[in-house]
Amino acid sequence: MPSLPSNARLMPDVAAATALDAAARLDWVGMDEIAIPVRLLGEDGTIMQTPARVTAQVNLKDASARGIHMSRLYLHLDKHLPGEALSPCTLRRLLRDFLDSHAELSDRARIDIRFEQMIRRPALASDNSGWRSYPVRITATLHESAFAFELETEALYSSTCPCSAALARQLIQEQFAADFAPDEALQRDKVLAWLGSEQGIRATPHSQRSSARVRVRLAAGFEFPIVELIDLIEGALKTVVQTAVKREDEQAFALLNGQNLMFCEDAARRLKLALEGDERIVDFQLRVAHLESLHAHDAVAVATKGVEGGYSTQVDR
Incomplete structure (x- = not known):
């Protein structure tokens, strides 16, 4: 079969043409939901690979x-992310490659990576x-030369209402007063049995699964402190919610709930205090949500x- 003439291999590049409509600069152009693996450095120094978007x-x-050159x-991405452990240095080199390959078109680059971090957690008592x-x-x-990076994650926990408690x-x-006469000589064994009965503990406070979403802007010179955050x-x-649970773990969890009664405001203040004490965190934004078991709505608190010039209190759901 005869070969095609050389000029037939010159494929048209429509994106390189001048804009047909009214000329305008664009804030961001690129691709979303790209499936690609990333490599994470584990706590023990091993490299783990996980899927990301x-x-x-x-x-x-x-x-x-x-337009831009999206294939570039x-x-x-395919050159850097699957082959290098995820770090600020990796991302800076990647973004520099983005800009170098668009030298005449762009002076700002951005990357957003979403994945699941798996952590093995011990039970509370077993x-x-x-x-x-x-x-x-x-x-x-x-x-240009200004590099910035942020880290966001979410943790689930249980919140027991102080008012309900x-x-x-x-x-x-009131039940104790009804079951034991004012002049009755209390017997220890009888009171212990009453405390262990459904008649004695006639009411329990409501608690619910809750979530804490935290976004932090990190200082230069630090790696991504995912597990530490x-x-x-x-x-x-x-x-925090548990994984493997035996009866002794459930009892220990009930004790923790009783010792940590909190409204959503209390949870937000606890987090704010902890984040303010970490030197790696330049700025933060947090949102706690208590998914009420009493109400049909949620209780929410937000703090920065x-x-x-930092984060505002406007937080996406």
């Missing part, structure tokens, strides 16, 4: 250009353990560090 974008500063963004999955989002931007205690006191959140809240 990525958004890759550059701006279009040349108002006369019709993808090829740079010798068991199990896996927890935490959503993680890493966002990095490069504008007080009302339950009042009902238990999750530990910080869970350490502040105390009553409050730095000038």
Whole structure:
């Protein structure tokens, strides 16, 4: 079969043509929901690979250009993310490649990476353990030489209402007064049996599964403290949801709930205090939501560090 003439191999590049409509600069152009694996450095130093979804974008500063070179963004992603452990240095090199490959078109680049971080957690009292999955989002931007990156995650916990606990205690006191006469000589064994009965503990406070979503802007010079941030959140809240649970674990969890009664405002203040004490965190934005078992609506609290020009209290759901 005869070969095609050389000029037949010159494929048209419509994107390189001048814009047909009114010329305009664009803030961001790129691709979303790109499926690609990322490599994470584990606590023990091992490298783990996990699937991720990525958004890759550059701006279009040349108002006369019709479009960017999206295939170049993808090829740079495929070069860096599957082969290198995820780090600020990796993302900075990747974003620099984005800009170098769009030298005449763009001066800002952005990447957004979303994946699940798996962490093995011990049970509260038994010798068991199990896996927890935490959503993680890493966002990095490069504008000329200014590099910035953010980390976001969410943790689930149990919240027991202080008001409901007080009302339950009042009902238990009333039941005690009804079951034991004022002049009755109390017998220890009888009182212990009463405390262990459904008649005695006639009311319990309501509690619910709750969520804490935290977004932080990190200082330069630090790696991504994914597990450390999750530990910080869970350490502040105390009553995090469990994996493997035997009866002794459930009892220990009930004790934790009783010792950590909290409204959503209390949970938000606990988190705010913990985040303010971490030198790696330049700015933060948090949102706690108590998915009420009493009400049909949720109780929500939002807080930021409050730095000038930093995060606002406008948080997406």
